[in-house]
Amino acid sequence: MKANLLKLLLFIAVQAFAFDPPTEEEQIQAIGKILPTDHHSKACFSISKCFHPIPAPSPIDWLANVDEPGQTYEQFRKRNYPKPNEKKRRIYLQPIGVFQDHAPSIEDLKDYAELFFGMQFVILPTVRIDSEGIRSRTHPTQRHRQMYADDILRLLHRNKPKDAYAVLGLTMTDMFSGSKNNFVFGVASTSHRTAVFSFARNDPEFYDALWKPTYAPLVLKRSMRVMTHELGHLFGLMHCIHFACLMNGANHLQESDRQPLHLCPVCLRKLHHQVGFEIVPRYKALNGFFKSHQFQAEDEFTQTRMQEIELARISL
Numbered sequence: 001m002k003a004n005l006l007k008l009l010l011f012i013a014v015q016a017f018a019f020d021p022p023t024e025e026e027q028i029q030a031i032g033k034i035l036p037t038d039h040h041s042k043a044c045f046s047i048s049k050c051f052h053p054i055p056a057p058s059p060i061d062w063l064a065n066v067d068e069p070g071q072t073y074e075q076f077r078k079r080n081y082p083k084p085n086e087k088k089r090r091i092y093l094q095p096i097g098v099f100q101d102h103a104p105s106i107e108d109l110k111d112y113a114e115l116f117f118g119m120q121f122v123i124l125p126t127v128r129i130d131s132e133g134i135r136s137r138t139h140p141t142q143r144h145r146q147m148y149a150d151d152i153l154r155l156l157h158r159n160k161p162k163d164a165y166a167v168l169g170l171t172m173t174d175m176f177s178g179s180k181n182n183f184v185f186g187v188a189s190t191s192h193r194t195a196v197f198s199f200a201r202n203d204p205e206f207y208d209a210l211w212k213p214t215y216a217p218l219v220l221k222r223s224m225r226v227m228t229h230e231l232g233h234l235f236g237l238m239h240c241i242h243f244a245c246l247m248n249g250a251n252h253l254q255e256s257d258r259q260p261l262h263l264c265p266v267c268l269r270k271l272h273h274q275v276g277f278e279i280v281p282r283y284k285a286l287n288g289f290f291k292s293h294q295f296q297a298e299d300e301f302t303q304t305r306m307q308e309i310e311l312a313r314i315s316l
């Protein structure tokens, strides 16, 4: 398979990279030029108190181990990455195996993704984990079942509906990719716009923590984060080094847990370029979702962003 595989691996640090957080000037440069007369874009894509700097990495964090080049809005725009269009207008979610017990609700994930990307999402009928040529193995030391992620990518590509911009496989079963890997959270093919990720390790019980009902929102939030991050890659967004952002790379679950669910102004402008949604109605819709799930920080973030944009609009 010639697909360009982005593998999300948890790996041991072998090399340390020095990362200098960007200056404000570099952040403004990454957002890119906005016409002085385009007041709305100026209000939507400016630095504000809502957007926090990217923190300096600890030795086990992503930026201490990966030499990320970053991607400005202008660099992104020049790539001319394919956009959704009339013929490729839907994103499909493909459940693989059953979602029960501690699994996040696929309906919730679908609702959230539709608001986040401003596109129609469709849930496909579940496929069995032992069907359609998906190989599996027993984990070498922990003895649980793992599916071969690359087989799932091939399956998603084979069965891709004609009007699909992208197809995402979701599973509660752990996965591996390649002979050396212990496990992968997910793999993606940017050339085929297919990805699969496992939520198995989002469940604290996977690490022997006794399940508590308070874990349910944590599991949902982790799943929302990984799903939108991976979909961001399928829209052509590379890892973000400009702000604390959904598109920051993560080397381990704790680092991922610290990262926000929202896009920084650079990445929001990229996604907006791809999809063309309305910024304030999108924040409003997301705010409704966060309120109904009692995600307080995200509720406040979207509320404050709407106020900031309104204030900027009045003062410009």
Ligand SMILES: [Zn+2]
Residues within 6 Å of the ligand: 229, 233, 239, 248, 249
């Ligand atoms: Zn990523």
Ligand SMILES: [Zn+2]
Residues within 6 Å of the ligand: 240, 241, 242, 243, 244, 245, 246, 247, 248, 263, 264, 265, 266, 267, 268
């Ligand atoms: Zn960003």
